Amino acid sequence: METSGKGYPDFVQAIKGVVAKIPQGKVATYGQVAQYAGHIGKAREVGRVMSRIGGAEDLPCHRVVNQKGTLAPEFVFGGEQIQRVLLESEGVQFLEDGRINMSRSLWSEDEQISLF
DNA sequence: CGCCTGACAGACT
DNA sequence: TAGTCTGCCAGGC
Numbered sequence: 001m002e003t004s005g006k007g008y009p010d011f012v013q014a015i016k017g018v019v020a021k022i023p024q025g026k027v028a029t030y031g032q033v034a035q036y037a038g039h040i041g042k043a044r045e046v047g048r049v050m051s052r053i054g055g056a057e058d059l060p061c062h063r064v065v066n067q068k069g070t071l072a073p074e075f076v077f078g079g080e081q082i083q084r085v086l087l088e089s090e091g092v093q094f095l096e097d098g099r100i101n102m103s104r105s106l107w108s109e110d111e112q113i114s115l116f
Numbered sequence: 117c118g119c120c121t122g123a124c125a126g127a128c129t
Numbered sequence: 130t131a132g133t134c135t136g137c138c139a140g141g142c
Contacts, residue, residue: 008139029124029125030123030124030125031124031125031126034124041125041136041137041138042124042137042138042139043124043125043137044122044123044124044125044137044138044139045124045137045138045139046123046124047122047123047124048122048123048138048139048140049123050123051122051123052140061123064123065123066123066124066125067124067125067126068124071123072123073123076123077123
C-alpha cells in the first residue's frame with residue numbers, strides 16, 4: 001500500500017463533491033454520501049470531515065443529516081434551529097417531531113440526473 | 117504505542 | 130415503536 005496517506009485526502013474530496021451537488025429541498029444521509037463517494041460504511045468519517053471543515057467550505061452541511069432525520073448538536077454549525085430554517089427555506093418538509101421528512105426529502109444521486 | 121471518543125448505521129430484542 | 134449493542138475508521142490524548 002502507499003506508504004503515504006493518499007487515500008484519505010481523496011476520500012475527503014469525494015465527500016465534498018457529493019455534498020456540494022445535493023440539490024435544494026433535498027437531504028442526504030451520511031451513509032448515502034459515503035456510498036456515493038465510493039466509500040460505503042464510512043458514514044462516521046463523512047461526519048468527521050464535516051466537523052473538520054465546520055462550514056468553512058462551500059458545502060451545504062445542513063443538507064447532510066443522519067438516518068434519524070436529525071442533525072448534530074447546536075455546537076456543530078450554529079444550532080439545530082438554524083438547520084431547520086435553512087432547510088425549510090429550501091423547501092424541505094419537517095415533521096412535528098422536529099425531524100426531517102426523510103421519505104419526502106431524501107436525496108438520491110439518480111434523482112438529480114433524471115428529475116430536476 | 118494503546119485506549120477512548122465520535123456531526124453514524126444497521127440489526128436485534 | 131423504541132431502546133440497546135455492535136461494527137467501522139480515523140483523530141486525539
